[in-house]
Amino acid sequence: MKLDVIKLDGGVAGEVDLSDDIYGLEPRADILHRVVRWQRNKAQAGTHKVKTRSETSYSTKKIYRQKGTGGARHGDRNAPIFRKGGVYKGPTPRSHAHDLPKKVRALGLKHALSSKAATGNLIVLESASLAEAKTKLLALQIKELGWKRVLIIDGAEIDENFALAAANIEGLDLLPSIGANVMDILKRDTLVITRAGVEALEARLK
Structure with a gap:
């Protein structure tokens, strides 16, 4: 699967070849449901008493x-x-977490990525970096690109200036590749992955 790579200013910066084993699957609701349920139960405090x-x-x-x-x-x-x-x-304090095989978790992430690709809501960005941490400038670029509820997945590390600029923008969330998860991907309308993020996710899921 080939996708255009864009810049923050809207310009095209080439193409990227996405693996069909990760982005070209037929999304399965049962797999996504299992992984989301596992995530939510693991996050539940369980402090009721x-x-x-x-x-x-x-x-x-x-x-x-x-x-x-x-x-x-x-x-x-x-x-x-x-x-x-x-x-x-x-009720007494307890953990609501339950086990889910690693292979199912990885499969869930693949299906979440594939669901965004199938609906045309997957965008590949050249890089999520800024010369200076200016929220106003980034907010204007996001508006011009038409992104409203968006999740940006970067590589192993996030650019500090970009993270500072994005912190106060409503509807914009930023994660490193290791933090990519099914629930956050499904919650947003648009998924944006940087070139570095694409490489990191492919290394993680292969």
């Missing part, structure tokens, strides 16, 4: 005698049946 009857702050004295009242037998007011008592089998 309720108090059990041994943790609620109340007297442990037996509330009334065992027999002779005509009512049910009770110990203290911490029982789940009472207001302000403990919660029975409530």
